[in-house]
Amino acid sequence: MAEQKPGKKIGCGLLGCAIPLATFIILLVVIIPTSIFGIISGAFGKKFIPAPTVELPASVVFHLGPLPVTNTILTSWITVVVLILIALLVTRRSKLIPGRLQGAVEAIIEWMYNFCKDVAGPENGRRFFPFVTTIFLFVLLNALMNLIPGFGSITFTNAEGTFPLLRGANTDINTALAIAILAFVFIEFWGFKNNKFGYLKKFFNFSRGLKGWGQLFTGKLGKGLGNIFMGAIDTFVGFLEFFSEIIRIVSFTFRLFGNMTGGEILILILFFLLGFAGFGFIQIGYLFEVLVGVVQALIFSGLTLVFATMAAEKHEGEHTEGTK
Amino acid sequence: MTEYTWRLLAAGIAMGLGAIGPGIGVGLVGLGALNALGRNPEAKGSIMTYMILAIAMAEAVAIYALVVAILLIFVTKG
Numbered sequence: 001m002a003e004q005k006p007g008k009k010i011g012c013g014l015l016g017c018a019i020p021l022a023t024f025i026i027l028l029v030v031i032i033p034t035s036i037f038g039i040i041s042g043a044f045g046k047k048f049i050p051a052p053t054v055e056l057p058a059s060v061v062f063h064l065g066p067l068p069v070t071n072t073i074l075t076s077w078i079t080v081v082v083l084i085l086i087a088l089l090v091t092r093r094s095k096l097i098p099g100r101l102q103g104a105v106e107a108i109i110e111w112m113y114n115f116c117k118d119v120a121g122p123e124n125g126r127r128f129f130p131f132v133t134t135i136f137l138f139v140l141l142n143a144l145m146n147l148i149p150g151f152g153s154i155t156f157t158n159a160e161g162t163f164p165l166l167r168g169a170n171t172d173i174n175t176a177l178a179i180a181i182l183a184f185v186f187i188e189f190w191g192f193k194n195n196k197f198g199y200l201k202k203f204f205n206f207s208r209g210l211k212g213w214g215q216l217f218t219g220k221l222g223k224g225l226g227n228i229f230m231g232a233i234d235t236f237v238g239f240l241e242f243f244s245e246i247i248r249i250v251s252f253t254f255r256l257f258g259n260m261t262g263g264e265i266l267i268l269i270l271f272f273l274l275g276f277a278g279f280g281f282i283q284i285g286y287l288f289e290v291l292v293g294v295v296q297a298l299i300f301s302g303l304t305l306v307f308a309t310m311a312a313e314k315h316e317g318e319h320t321e322g323t324k
Numbered sequence: 325m326t327e328y329t330w331r332l333l334a335a336g337i338a339m340g341l342g343a344i345g346p347g348i349g350v351g352l353v354g355l356g357a358l359n360a361l362g363r364n365p366e367a368k369g370s371i372m373t374y375m376i377l378a379i380a381m382a383e384a385v386a387i388y389a390l391v392v393a394i395l396l397i398f399v400t401k402g
Contacts, residue, residue: 254384
């Protein structure tokens with residue numbers, strides 16, 4: 001790309017002729033397979049395509065020693081390999097004026113970095129950025145893997161029956177639970193790191209109650225009772241906050257799992273009930289699932305970022321801000 | 325009515341009633357976002373981002389109801 005022929009339009013923008021390329025990809029990936037499969041799986045194809053079954057617990061493919069490896073774990077391994085490949089390709093020979101792949105990856109990373117800095121402030125944004133972006137990219141690629149045409153069609157047969165060999169990793173509740181626990185540990189780590197053990201004061205706030213008892217014994221009856229009452233409310237609110245931190249794990253898990261499993265069931269129902277008659281609806285449903293995948297990845301990482309920002313706030317007015 | 329019929333009925337009621345609240349909630353979030361956008365069209369980027377975040381938080385409750393319905397249909401086979 002060193003010199004352009006004279007008379008040729010210089011470049012097509014950062015991603016290089018983005019609109020024709022995007023149209024080609026959308027045509028190839030979405031419309032043609034969905035139409036073909038819509039025709040096949042409708043009323044015509046009931047003989048040779050079996051009705052889909054949804055197994056909520058993921059099916060075990062093989063055992064690695066004592067640990068079972070399910071089909072969703074295989075998909076998440078593929079996602080990890082794809083992410084590592086993209087990272088290697090982009091950073092191996094990075095140019096100052098980026099080519100297409102490097103430009104696209106840079107655009108995503110820079111957008112995510114600005115998002116982190118917007119929400120968490122400049123210094124915390126830099127610290128939270130790697131983990132949050134990892135969650136975003138992992139969840140996004142898992143969700144998009146589930147929508148590749150023909151993804152669940154490769155089957156294997158074992159003692160219990162025939163199962164798909166690959167299944168979207170987010171539809172397994174274990175994946176969602178694992179990422180949620182990691183996010184929880186991340187949030188608590190930053191809470192403790194910025195406030196040392198004073199972080200626990202947010203939850204177990206006995207200072208006002210104890211001050212009230214002290215005032216009661218030194219004779220200030222009115223103020224004492226008032227502070228005891230406020231101390232009881234503080235304890236209750238602190239307990240509620242502690243409980244809601246724990247419940248965050250459950251809510252993260254079920255938000256991701258429910259969206260992805262509901263999306264998978266929606267796609268199956270759209271194809272197998274509507275067939276070709278629902279030509280527009282199938283494509284709209286498919287694109288909706290892509291959107292849901294992107295939004296859920298954004299939600300997971302964005303909420304982790306917001307909660308980490310709230311946890312990492314230093315106590316106001318205690319001391320001047322440190323140098324780091 | 326067999327037990328399977330009751331389970332299907334329960335799944336339908338769970339999802340149906342469980343979608344009323346989040347539906348209203350998401351509508352309210354959209355209302356707030358559109359109001360803010362009308363007052364201040366320049367802040368479109370951050371309004372859109374936080375609107376998407378708030379919509380997903382409100383929709384998570386509907387997803388919990390969906391999970392209960394899915395569990396009732398697919399997991400509790402007897």
